[in-house]
Amino acid sequence: MELPWGALLLALLSVSSSSAVATLAVTAPPPAPARAPAPVTAPAPAHAPPQAQEAEGLLINGNFETAPRKVNKTLIVGRHSLPGWTLRGHVEYVSAGPQPGGMFFAVPHGVHALRLGSHASASQNVSVRPGSLYALTFAATRTCAQDEALRIAVSPSLSAPADVAVRTLYSADTADTWAWGFRASSPVAQVTFSNPGVQEDAACGPLIDAVAIKELPTPYPTKDNLIKNDGFEIGPQVFKNSSVGVLLPPKQKDVTSPLPGWIIESLKAVRYIDAAHFSVPAGQYAVELVAGRESAIAQVIRTVPNRAYNLSYVVGDAKNGCHGSMLVEAFAANVTQKVPFESTGKGGFKAASLRFVAAGVRTRVTFYSSYYHTKVTDGVSLCGPVLDQVKIVPMKL
Template structure:
């Protein structure tokens, strides 16, 4: 019996060490970030995870559930966006993983989240000392699942990624579902002699999960100290959507921004300018080929100057170009874009959509 006990203890220590180990980071899905590797039968009761090290590569705290696709909670059917399994975070529950990163480097975290039965669901995302609160009560797609991005700067060589539900529901099994946790390194671009703005083509941004067809939501600036869209701030109440050419129609390059929540969905950047000098702000406005039909208007701002750009969308892709000429009245000029109207997909009245912005350039010009 003593030998069996020693062997069991040894195996337990190996399992614990493996789960709590620091894993070298590579762009893509985190180790078991899709939660397809689950707890042993002895570490789960119904859906509740009993051991904090039960889910391989993750440490769980509080009331965490391991959910299989098609699981029913009363009349509600829980759907998993990819694969067969996801986790649900109950009141004050969290999941965390430790990764080896490069100190001083910027990283963007991408994950899928879906609300269930709570009224005011939100998530605290943190990699010390950075943290942010992402509300998930607004559902942007009819599937109920949305992809979110959040960014941080590594303060040490080990990043402890924590996703926490601060909720206080009467039913602890009413928290948000989490799946598809991934990460990528960010390389903040600089202004060039061809564009005073940084990342004007939106090519640098969060990881878009393979097979994801919804785009990635980038939360408002007030919820993110470091933008997962380098160079840009989301200065609005709602998120903007990062879309890719693999799943959407893009005016230029491989990435663009979709303004999915009317005037509540805005992006902005502050550029260095010379007082009295003339500048031209040019950009492309289009649709993402996602059945977002109808009359759209993008409002562009460059300091004190504004321009409204109408775009009649057939929802099948396409774009037009526009520009605004202005004279700088400050050494720092704010450039901002938002959509005048809300829009819904014509084939899915539960999914928010809007005009696409891309290829944004700011250059100084000689006076005519």
């Protein structure tokens, strides 16, 4: 029996509508007709949902190469003027090179960076996994001849805010690159960089550039090695075009350290280096002890009381202009070992080992450099011996 024309037309429209709905569920909506006015996008508020990250883990406009919508000379006008970021206070959009007043701004990644004045801040929302450990990598340096600090905070998170003292310059010719670790507590976290200080000049404050984030897996000891992250292969984002390594701030606990498994327990930072720009004994990454006895890393391992263990490790130089007599000291239980290394800057290394007897169910293993070193090329940039391939195994009874 034939359908009436009206019923047939209704059936065809129903099928077409169902097909269109299915298509829209998996594809982008069609463009608006030419006569429709273009939508106006309002600036994203501070609580806006996070966006996808860019290459190398950079946050949205993490290298600040997308300019603000409104600038008064260098001062950014408007909280949401800088794409991807929410600003508070005196924030300047600066370019690399000589500045008025005789200053020189070193911008290591690209051309532009932010300068945070007194109590100024820049924040962005990012997507994270609750309970996971993350490392923020960023370039920072001071811009005035006074003490300056950069405060990093993530909210909400299981990690307290921390200050990085950018008054100490580890590299003489460029801004230092840093990493800071935090443990997420919700699917969305607000990352904030701020200047906690009050300077005589309200514009003075730290320069920040190239902000990236990286999720870090949790390392575990194995039956062949009680040390977690023994070769330092798990660590923060290292930029491909950066030749200065990544500084790991002092006083970092192992649960939030940007170098998982390890504690940065010293007063100064240690440097995380990569095989693309430095001499690394094995694998792709290692640690450079750049500030003598003020630059130490440690790890606490599980042991059996009165059981004997063997600690082995490798020391060398990073092939970065750090010459001279180096000395690495290792501590395990009540045993100390000093390993000398004569560096000629050619990237050599040597192996060392020591035997110790555990006194309890936990044993702390610590490494630091006995001497202070600077690069022979400038006499200012801090450097030191390289540590890699740390291993602890129980000795046969």
